[in-house]
Amino acid sequence: MLEVQQLSKRFGSMQAVRDESFTVKNGEIMGLIGQNGAGKTTTFRMILNFLKPDQGRVLLDGHALTAADYNSIGYLPEERGLYPKMKVEDQIVYFAQLHGMKARDAITQLDTWMKRFDVKGKRTDRVKDLSKGNQQKVQLIATLIHMPKLVILDEPFSGLDPVNASVLEEGIRMMRAEGAAIIYSSHDMGNVEALSDHLIMLRSGEVVLNGTVDEIRDSFGRTKVYLESPLSTATLQAMAGVRAVRDDGRRKVITLDDPAAGQAIFTAATANGYIQEFSQQAPTLDEIFRIKAGAQND
Amino acid sequence: MKFSELRQVRKMTKFWVVAKQVYKKNVRSGSWIFLVLSPIIMGALIIGISVFMSKTMDDAKLGVVAPTPVISQSIKKNSDSLAVQRYTTTQKAQTALKKERVDGILIVTATKSGQLTAKLTTRVGGTPIDSSSVQAPLSQLNMQLAAQRLKLTGAQLQTLLHPVTIKTNSVAYRDGKKVNRKNTADAANRGIAVGITILMMIFMMVYGSMLAQEIATEKGSRIMEMLLSSVSATTQFFGKLAGVMMLLVTQIAIYGVSFVLAWSVIKKQKMIMGLLDQFDFSSLGSWAGVSIVAFFILGVLTYAVLAALMGSLVANQEQVQQAVMPLSMLGLLGYFGALIAQASDNILVRVGSYIPFLNVSIMPVRATMGYTSPIEVPIALAESLVFLLLFTYFAVRVYRANVLVYREGGLGKALRATVTMMRAQK
Numbered sequence: 049m050l051e052v053q054q055l056s057k058r059f060g061s062m063q064a065v066r067d068e069s070f071t072v073k074n075g076e077i078m079g080l081i082g083q084n085g086a087g088k089t090t091t092f093r094m095i096l097n098f099l100k101p102d103q104g105r106v107l108l109d110g111h112a113l114t115a116a117d118y119n120s121i122g123y124l125p126e127e128r129g130l131y132p133k134m135k136v137e138d139q140i141v142y143f144a145q146l147h148g149m150k151a152r153d154a155i156t157q158l159d160t161w162m163k164r165f166d167v168k169g170k171r172t173d174r175v176k177d178l179s180k181g182n183q184q185k186v187q188l189i190a191t192l193i194h195m196p197k198l199v200i201l202d203e204p205f206s207g208l209d210p211v212n213a214s215v216l217e218e219g220i221r222m223m224r225a226e227g228a229a230i231i232y233s234s235h236d237m238g239n240v241e242a243l244s245d246h247l248i249m250l251r252s253g254e255v256v257l258n259g260t261v262d263e264i265r266d267s268f269g270r271t272k273v274y275l276e277s278p279l280s281t282a283t284l285q286a287m288a289g290v291r292a293v294r295d296d297g298r299r300k301v302i303t304l305d306d307p308a309a310g311q312a313i314f315t316a317a318t319a320n321g322y323i324q325e326f327s328q329q330a331p332t333l334d335e336i337f338r339i340k341a342g343a344q345n346d
Numbered sequence: 347m348k349f350s351e352l353r354q355v356r357k358m359t360k361f362w363v364v365a366k367q368v369y370k371k372n373v374r375s376g377s378w379i380f381l382v383l384s385p386i387i388m389g390a391l392i393i394g395i396s397v398f399m400s401k402t403m404d405d406a407k408l409g410v411v412a413p414t415p416v417i418s419q420s421i422k423k424n425s426d427s428l429a430v431q432r433y434t435t436t437q438k439a440q441t442a443l444k445k446e447r448v449d450g451i452l453i454v455t456a457t458k459s460g461q462l463t464a465k466l467t468t469r470v471g472g473t474p475i476d477s478s479s480v481q482a483p484l485s486q487l488n489m490q491l492a493a494q495r496l497k498l499t500g501a502q503l504q505t506l507l508h509p510v511t512i513k514t515n516s517v518a519y520r521d522g523k524k525v526n527r528k529n530t531a532d533a534a535n536r537g538i539a540v541g542i543t544i545l546m547m548i549f550m551m552v553y554g555s556m557l558a559q560e561i562a563t564e565k566g567s568r569i570m571e572m573l574l575s576s577v578s579a580t581t582q583f584f585g586k587l588a589g590v591m592m593l594l595v596t597q598i599a600i601y602g603v604s605f606v607l608a609w610s611v612i613k614k615q616k617m618i619m620g621l622l623d624q625f626d627f628s629s630l631g632s633w634a635g636v637s638i639v640a641f642f643i644l645g646v647l648t649y650a651v652l653a654a655l656m657g658s659l660v661a662n663q664e665q666v667q668q669a670v671m672p673l674s675m676l677g678l679l680g681y682f683g684a685l686i687a688q689a690s691d692n693i694l695v696r697v698g699s700y701i702p703f704l705n706v707s708i709m710p711v712r713a714t715m716g717y718t719s720p721i722e723v724p725i726a727l728a729e730s731l732v733f734l735l736l737f738t739y740f741a742v743r744v745y746r747a748n749v750l751v752y753r754e755g756g757l758g759k760a761l762r763a764t765v766t767m768m769r770a771q772k
Contacts, residue, residue, distance in 0.1 A: 096575055098750055115578065123575035129568030134371070145363045146576035190572065200575075 049073050050198055050229050055094055055104035057087075057253075064090040065253040068104070072229040072246070074197070077220060079244030080233040081333075083341050087253040088233040089126055092200050095231075096123060108198060119148035122196035126203045126233075128187055132176035136167075136186055139175060143190040154193055161189045164222075166215050181212050188216065192223060199223055201232035205239050217243055237333040247333075249340055256340050265330035268339075272331055273302040273310055276324035277317035287312060299325065360577045361585045368560060368589025373596065381552055382597050386604050393611055405429045406473040407447070408480070409439040412454040417462075417487060421452075424483040428475065443469055450475045454484070460495055462488045539711040542638060543684035546707050549594065549646055551677045554653035555670045557590045561657030562666040570749045579746040587650055594646060637723045638710045644730045645706030648737065649673060652703070655741040658748040659761060680707030691717040700726060702733045 050072040057065045065087040072078040080088050093099040095106050097113050108117055131139055137158060144154035158171055165185040169178045175186060184207060192199065201220070205213050213236075220243060223230055234240050240247065241261055249257035257264050275284075276299050284293045284302055289309025294301040304310060310328040317323050331339065372378045407429045410418040415432060422430040431448060433439035439451040449472030454464045464484055468475050493503045564570050573582060613619065656669040683698040684707040691712060699708040699722075709726045712718050748764050 093750065098571075098574055118576050121575055123572065125568060125571035125575075127568035127571070129564075129570075129572070131371075131563075131569060132567065142363070142367055143572065143576065146360055146573065148359075187572070 049109055050095065050231065051107040051110075052091070052095065053104050053107070055091065055101045055106070057090055057094060057099060057101050063253050065094070065101075065250075068250070068253070068255055070246075070248050070255070070258060072198075072231050074229050075224055075227045076229060076245045077224050077243055078229075078231040078246045078248065079240040080231060080248050080250065081235070081237070081240055081257075081337060082233075082250035086250040088250060089202055090253075091250070092123070092202055092231075092233075095200060096121070119194065120197040122147075122191040122194065122199045124188060124191040124201045124204055126206075128184060128207075130175045130183060130187055130190075133174055135172050135174055136162075136169065136178070137171040140186065140190050140193060144193050147194040147196070149194045157193060158189075161193055165189060165219060166212075181208060184208065185212070185215075188219065192219065195223075195226060195228075197228055199228050199230040199232075201230070203233055203235070205234050205236050213239065237337055241333045249337070251340060257336070261333065264336065265333065268331050268336060269307045270310065270328045270330050271304045271307055272329045272335075273304065273313055274325055274327040274329070275300045275302060275313065275317060277326070278320065278323075279313075279317050283316075284313065287316070361581050361588070364577060364582055364585025365588040365592060368586050369592045369596075372556065372560075372589075372593055378556075378593065382600055385601070389604070389608065393608060397611065406449045406475045407431060408475055409433050409442050409448040409451040410454065411436050411439045411451065413456055417454050417484070420483040420487055421480055425479040428479060443467065446472070449473045452480055460491050462491070539684070539688050539714045542642075542710050542714065543681060543688075543707055546642060546645055546684075546710070547677050547681045549642070550649040550706075551674060553590050553594055553646060554649040554673045554677070556593070556653075557586060557650050558653035558657035558670050558673065559666055560586060560590075561654055562660040562669050563663060565658060565749060566660055566663035566666065574749065579749055580742050583654060583742050583745050586654065587647075590650055591647075637713060637727060640727055641706050641710045641730070644727070644734055648703060648706060648730070648734050649677070651734070651738050651741045652676070655744055655748075658745045659764070676703045677707075680704045683708040684711045687711040687717070688715065691715070700729060702730070702737070705730055 052068060052070050055065055055068040056063075068087070068091060070078070080091065082088050090099065094101045097106070106113060134142075137155065140158060140161075141151050141154045145151055162169075162171065165188060167178075167185045167189070168182050169186075175183055178186065188204065191201070199220075204216055204220075208216060217239065220230060220232070224245075244261060247257060247259060247261055247264055248255055259267070279300075281293050281295055281300065284290055284300060287309065289304055289306040289312070290302055291305045292303040294303075302313065307328070314326055314328075317326060405427050408421070409431050410421060411433050412418055418430050418432040421428065431442070433442065433451075436453055439448070439453070442448045443451050446469065448469075450466060450468035452464055452466050454462055456462055462484055464480065466475070466477055466480060489503070489507075498506075564573065577585075653670070653673055656672060657666075660666060660669050680698075680703060683695060683704050686692070687695040687699070687708050688711055695708060695712065698704045699712055705726055709718070709723065713723050744764055
């Protein structure tokens with residue numbers, strides 16, 4: 049279990065992270081979202097003890113990180129890099145050894161991992177001869193092959209096509225099933241929504257959202273109504289509790305000030321009987337992200 | 347095993363994983379193999395040419411026509427590069443010369459007074475015959491004949507021929523006091539000094555830039571963060587240093603073995619042995635030798651640490667050359683200092699031999715040239731060692747702060763960013 053307690057870090061005049069706290073339990077996936085420069089990478093670096101926090105502490109299974117703990121950590125940095133001229137196998141074996149794994153074990157398990165992540169290439173290929181996506185998968189294998197207890201992935205989905213992104217999602221779920229505590233950052237709210245058990249959003253180094261995806265969405269209230277009905281935009285606009293109406297062709301997207309207003313819209317829309325769609329939802333994660341990110345400019 | 351011990355073991359294991367990785371990667375690289383092999387190929391070529399020349403150069407054949415066989419025997423005994431063939435008549439000898447059976451003919455006649463005169467005819471295109479190689483034995487015979495005529499005893503002849511003995515001795519003065527030096531030629535010592543200087547420079551620069559390249563590549567290609575999540579920057583730093591030192595030791599061992607293997611051939615080569623004889627290797631014996639080795643090790647380590655420091659400053663692979671630059675500059679400065687030291691022991695050189703980075707090249711040359719007092723070398727050694735330790739401590743700290751700082755736009759900015767980082771880490 050990873051516990052981050054009241055972390056703060058300042059670089060010169062810039063407050064990179066302020067009073068950040070959260071917990072990632074074993075067998076849990078935590079998504080960390082936020083705009084560029086929100087403090088995600090700084091958070092990861094402090095967890096890994098690359099950076100010393102000005103305040104607060106990081107505990108792994110109840111104790112501060114020791115040199116031995118690094119053997120049970122898997123970290124995929126945001127900036128990708130491998131030894132271009134080295135063979136895939138040598139590369140992965142080297143990283144595995146640095147995590148305290150025996151070379152022999154890494155060699156035996158390599159095929160399984162290459163299959164799991166669908167790496168197109170042989171273990172004897174040089175890294176530079178692989179496609180970018182496959183290089184990324186090789187690096188991911190190097191991050192995970194020693195079956196870490198704590199997995200930290202900085203923007204693991206960037207640069208992956210949808211097929212490879214779902215391969216990666218599978219890999220992350222597999223690590224969760226093995227009981228690892230996983231924390232990752234992403235800009236793709238689709239991935240985050242589908243994958244995360246728990247979510248943290250940082251803005252200018254501060255935690256602005258913290259909870260499960262559903263909790264966070266619900267906290268914004270069911271203020272979105274997706275409607276296909278004969279009601280005109282003007283009629284909807286005139287109704288009490290409606291803030292805005294957007295015309296998406298056949299469908300209208302209504303933003304409410306008060307979720308309770310949904311009831312009246314439903315009644316009006318179904319006055320003449322059957323309609324194709326009425327769906328009242330909380331804002332999507334994407335929308336929440338925009339709302340929260342935009343708030344800093346207020 | 348206690349937990350702390352276990353941690354220590356793990357640290358050591360990772361240290362060796364890093365060292366071995368650096369070693370394995372480079373030992374198979376073309377550039378390192380070339381570096382190691384080129385001097386061996388050069389050496390083999392020199393030995394080969396020397397062997398080839400001595401094999402193909404036949405002894406010169408000399409036809410001798412003389413009143414008595416004693417003369418030809420005496421010439422034969424005196425020169426082992428001459429094959430002497432005795433002919434009974436001048437005509438026969440000339441025929442042999444014409445038919446190229448001999449490279450030259452020597453006709454010795456005795457005058458009425460008993461003096462020997464000789465006429466040497468050599469064939470153009472034949473193996474050259476050195477006239478002095480026949481002159482010496484003939485003169486000796488002449489002398490013996492004269493002594494007989496004058497009825498001199500052997501002892502009297504000896505007395506007449508006794509040469510003046512000259513003992514040579516060169517001295518050096520330091521601060522007005524005479525410093526004893528072995529009876530050696532300055533030129534030869536200079537030769538050894540040049541050798542040391544060049545070797546030092548090559549090893550320091552080659553291994554320094556290898557290490558800088560290694561670290562710069564890792565940082566430039568962003569592998570560094572992944573490495574740091576498994577092994578501390580300090581372990582990594584020393585692991586890399588050890589890996590490069592292992593390469594150096596391998597190279598020296600290869601040369602050692604090659605030299606031992608080649609020695610059986612070398613010692614038969616008069617040309618090379620003649621060349622080696624001119625050097626007084628005794629100046630490398632005992633103390634001086636040990637101190638040169640010590641300077642060499644300290645020098646290579648100091649430059650390697652500097653290289654690691656510079657390598658950690660880059661932001662991308664294009665800056666690698668920029669990172670190696672100060673290394674080359676200091677190396678060259680030390681090299682020039684050493685060159686000047688070979689010519690004279692001026693104040694610049696004396697000061698330079700105590701300046702870190704330069705001292706490792708200059709001081710050994712001064713020591714070899716005999717310019718140093720006995721206390722200077724140990725002082726400089728101690729100073730270099732202390733500097734190396736402090737510098738390494740500093741470099742590790744900078745390295746730790748550096749490896750996560752990426753600043754485009756030159757190493758100066760990178761250095762400033764590092765300072766900010768080091769402050770933030772306090």
